Structures are given as C-alpha cells and as structure tokens.
Amino acid sequence: MLNHIRIVLVNTSHPGNIGSAARAMKTMGLTELYLVSPEQFPHDKANEMASGATDILDQAVIVETLDEAIADCGLVVGASARTRTIPWPLFTPREIAEKIKAEPPHPVAILFGREQSGLTNEELQRCHWHVQIPANPAYSSLNVAAAVQVMAYELRVASLDQTTFSEEWDYRLATADEMEKFFVHLQEVLVELDFLKLNAPRKLMTRLRRLFFRARPDVMEMNILRGILGAIQNNKI
Amino acid sequence: MLNHIRIVLVNTSHPGNIGSAARAMKTMGLTELYLVSPEQFPHDKANEMASGATDILDQAVIVETLDEAIADCGLVVGASARTRTIPWPLFTPREIAEKIKAEPPHPVAILFGREQSGLTNEELQRCHWHVQIPANPAYSSLNVAAAVQVMAYELRVASLDQTTFSEEWDYRLATADEMEKFFVHLQEVLVELDFLKLNAPRKLMTRLRRLFFRARPDVMEMNILRGILGAIQNNKI
Numbered sequence: 001m002l003n004h005i006r007i008v009l010v011n012t013s014h015p016g017n018i019g020s021a022a023r024a025m026k027t028m029g030l031t032e033l034y035l036v037s038p039e040q041f042p043h044d045k046a047n048e049m050a051s052g053a054t055d056i057l058d059q060a061v062i063v064e065t066l067d068e069a070i071a072d073c074g075l076v077v078g079a080s081a082r083t084r085t086i087p088w089p090l091f092t093p094r095e096i097a098e099k100i101k102a103e104p105p106h107p108v109a110i111l112f113g114r115e116q117s118g119l120t121n122e123e124l125q126r127c128h129w130h131v132q133i134p135a136n137p138a139y140s141s142l143n144v145a146a147a148v149q150v151m152a153y154e155l156r157v158a159s160l161d162q163t164t165f166s167e168e169w170d171y172r173l174a175t176a177d178e179m180e181k182f183f184v185h186l187q188e189v190l191v192e193l194d195f196l197k198l199n200a201p202r203k204l205m206t207r208l209r210r211l212f213f214r215a216r217p218d219v220m221e222m223n224i225l226r227g228i229l230g231a232i233q234n235n236k237i
Numbered sequence: 238m239l240n241h242i243r244i245v246l247v248n249t250s251h252p253g254n255i256g257s258a259a260r261a262m263k264t265m266g267l268t269e270l271y272l273v274s275p276e277q278f279p280h281d282k283a284n285e286m287a288s289g290a291t292d293i294l295d296q297a298v299i300v301e302t303l304d305e306a307i308a309d310c311g312l313v314v315g316a317s318a319r320t321r322t323i324p325w326p327l328f329t330p331r332e333i334a335e336k337i338k339a340e341p342p343h344p345v346a347i348l349f350g351r352e353q354s355g356l357t358n359e360e361l362q363r364c365h366w367h368v369q370i371p372a373n374p375a376y377s378s379l380n381v382a383a384a385v386q387v388m389a390y391e392l393r394v395a396s397l398d399q400t401t402f403s404e405e406w407d408y409r410l411a412t413a414d415e416m417e418k419f420f421v422h423l424q425e426v427l428v429e430l431d432f433l434k435l436n437a438p439r440k441l442m443t444r445l446r447r448l449f450f451r452a453r454p455d456v457m458e459m460n461i462l463r464g465i466l467g468a469i470q471n472n473k474i
Contacts, residue, residue: 146260
C-alpha cells in the first residue's frame with residue numbers, strides 16, 4: 001500500500017519544510033516525493049532538516065505544474081484546512097487512510113499546499129477527496145511537514161493491519177489526466193450546446209467536477225462518457 | 238481531557254525543536270509544556286518555529302529535574318523508540334490516547350527525550366507506561382516535534398466525541414424516484430443521439446446507472462444533469 005502513495009508538495013516556500021517532510025515520510029515508510037515549483041530546491045537547509053532521509057530528497061521529482069505531478073494517478077486527495085464554498089467529500093486522516101487501503105494498486109497522490117495559503121480552490125478541485133486534520137479551531141495552523149507526518153502516520157498504521165488491496169473492479173479507474181481531458185471535452189460540449197456561458201459560468205463546471213470525481217469513472221465508463229460527448233457534437237444543429 | 242495533559246521535553250538540544258513542539262501542541266489543543274534542563278531557552282529560534290504558538294512557550298515551566306516536572310502527575314508516559322532490556326507496558330499512541338481518555342482528571346505527563354538519545358533507562362523507569370510510534374524499522378528516527386505532533390494528534394482525536402465530519406452538504410441527495418426519472422431521460426436522449434441502440438443495448442445503461450449511483454447526485458446536480466439532457470434535445474439535428 002505505502003509504495004503506491006505519492007506525497008506532492010505544491011509551491012513550498014521554505015526548503016527546510018521540504019526536508020522535514022522527507023524525514024516524516026521516511027519514518028513512516030513513504031518514499032515517493034513530488035515537488036511542484038518549489039521556491040528553493042535543492043537547498044542545504046532541506047538536506048539538514050531531512051536528517052537521515054536525504055535519499056528521499058535525492059529521488060524527489062520536481063515538476064512545474066500540478067498536472068504533471070498527478071497525471072497518472074488513479075486517486076488524488078488534497079489536504080484542506082478550510083471549508084469551501086462548495087462542499088467536497090471531506091474525510092479525516094484516519095478515514096482517508098482506510099479508504100486508500102481499499103484502493104486498487106494505482107498511484108495515489110496526496111497534495112499539501114503552500115505554508116501561508118495552502119492549496120488554491122482550483123487545485124482542490126483537481127481532487128477526488130479532501131482530507132482535514134481535526135485541529136484546534138482556535139489554532140489550526142499545522143506546519144506542512146507536521147501535516148505530512150500525521151497523514152503518513154495514519155497511512156502507516158492502516159498499512160500495518162494488512163497490505164493487500166481488496167477492491168475488485170472490472171476496469172482500472174481513470175487517471176487524473178484522463179479526468180482532465182474529459183472535463184475539457186465536457187466543457188467544450190456544454191459551450192456548444194449554449195448550456196454553459198463562459199462569461200457567466202456560475203459554478204457549473206465546479207459542480208460537475210465534484211459530481212464526476214465522486215463517481216470515480218473507470219476507463220470503460222470514461223469511454224462511454226466521451227462517446228456520448230462525441231455523439232452530441234455529431235448531432236448538433 | 239486535553240487540559241490535564243502535560244508535555245515534558247527532557248534536555249532538548251535545539252531550541253527550534255522546542256518551538257516546533259509548542260506549535261504541534263497548540264494545533265491539537267494542548268497547552269501545558271514543561272522543559273527539563275533545555276540546553277538553550279528562551280531563544281529566538283524557538284519563537285520563530287512556534288509561529289502562532291509563542292503563548293505556549295511563554296507559559297512553559299522550566300525545571301531542573303524530571304522529578305519536578307512530574308511530581309504531581311497521576312500518570313506518567315514515556316516516549317520510547319527502542320525496546321528495552323526489561324520490557325515495560327508498551328502501547329501505540331492510539332492505545333495510550335484511549336487509556337488517557339479513561340483516566341480520572343489528574344495531571345498526566347508525556348515525556349519526550351533528547352534528539353540524539355531519547356530518554357535514559359532511568360527516566361523510562363519513572364513511567365507507568367511507554368508509548369512507541371509504529372515507525373519504519375529501517376528509519377525510525379522521528380524529529381522530537383514530529384513525535385509530539387503524532388501523540389498530540391492521537392490525544393485530540395480521542396478527546397473528540399466523534400472523529401468523523403458530519404456530512405454537511407449544500408443540497409439534499411436525489412431520491413430514488415428522481416434518479417429513475419433521470420435514467421429514463423438519459424436513455425431517451427442516448428437513443429435520439431443514436432448512441433444507444435435498443436435492439437443492441439449491451440450493458441450501456443447498466444454501466445451508466447452504476448456510475449451515477451456511485452456519484453449520488455444531490456438535487457442541484459440532478460437539475461444540472463437534466464438541464465444538459467434538455468439542451469441536447471433542443472440542439473439535435
């Protein structure tokens with residue numbers, strides 16, 4: 001289970017936090033670290049804080065965009081400190097760990113945002129689920145590496161019970177990349193249908209994203225959905 | 238429960254770790270910090286790492302000996318990374334949190350040792366119980382503040398009546414009746430699009446039913462889906 005999990009740090013400011021996160025990961029048996037546009041990396045401070053986990057830093061994959069970090073993932077989870085205007089499926093670290101344990105063996109990404117501002121709404125809308133650490137309402141500001149430590153700890157505890165994936169499904173789930181291509185296609189069709197006005201989108205695409213992320217289409221279902229979109233385009237006036 | 242718990246850092250070397258530990262405590266609702274012979278405290282680095290939790294540092298009690306820190310405590314728990322020659326009652330953080338929850342309301346101390354060497358055997362033998370974070374055997378060296386974060390997290394989760402988020406959603410879920418009307422409408426449109434051939438339906442509607450049942454649309458999402466179906470019908474050739 002643990003070797004399918006990828007920790008993605010988005011736009012981290014302080015290299016020391018990247019190092020501390022790597023150490024937190026390694027103590028819990030996680031190894032795969034992606035860094036999306038880190039402000040300073042590599043950096044001595046990162047290596048110093050990583051202590052005996054510099055191998056995690058050495059193997060870290062540095063990418064420019066979140067899309068590159070999650071394209072091949074079958075499940076994307078975003079760490080969220082705030083409640084959003086449109087509620088998204090929201091779980092505790094323990095619940096998420098149990099759910100990830102039940103996943104098929106595809107790559108799973110867990111996203112952690114900036115020190116000051118976390119993940120943007122747009123980034124959170126790339127996620128199937130959100131995870132929130134049940135922190136003190138009067139002071140909920142966990143350091144990003146501390147949040148990684150708590151999440152990694154729950155994943156490890158869940159992994160110790162059993163390490164096999166239980167869910168059997170007929171087709172593999174769509175990847176993040178396939179989901180995004182579907183949303184692009186869907187939006188295109190809705191505009192052509194004059195159902196979506198791009199100058200007054202309201203929250204239409206956000207609601208549809210949330211809906212289809214909840215459904216978690218497999219590739220066969222994705223083919224059907226894309227086929228329906230194609231058929232609509234072929235039949236338009 | 239949380240206000241009876243005292244975190245005791247024994248002989249900490251780096252003031253930054255004391256600050257990080259204070260932050261970890263505050264995010265989980267713990268406030269009482271005892272420092273046994275810290276090497277450097279107070280210190281700017283401690284305040285910096287504490288971020289918004291400097292009040293915990295300001296109220297910290299500095300003592301010379303472990304005895305002073307735990308004298309009034311009804312329960313003393315020591316964090317241990319190693320197994321000792323003489324086995325002691327040893328629990329996971331989750332087990333310890335549940336046990337502390339069941340304690341009468343006396344002060345409870347949880348001890349964390351030095352960065353390099355942890356607690357001495359003598360210090361560990363001042364404890365009723367030991368707690369060990371189930372870390373990666375190949376690299377079990379959690380930073381002391383990270384260990385405080387994990388333990389404090391488990392204490393907070395235990396202290397909450399429920400650890401799960403109440404399902405708050407913006408609209409009620411669609412009823413079975415509304416789902417069926419949607420599937421009738423969907424099938425109608427797919428036939429009109431010539432995407433579904435009723436004499437050779439294969440498993441198309443079955444797959445779409447399964448997909449949308451998994452998503453569990455709310456009424457707003459259902460209105461959007463029905464609206465899209467209507468727009469397709471208005472735009473057909």
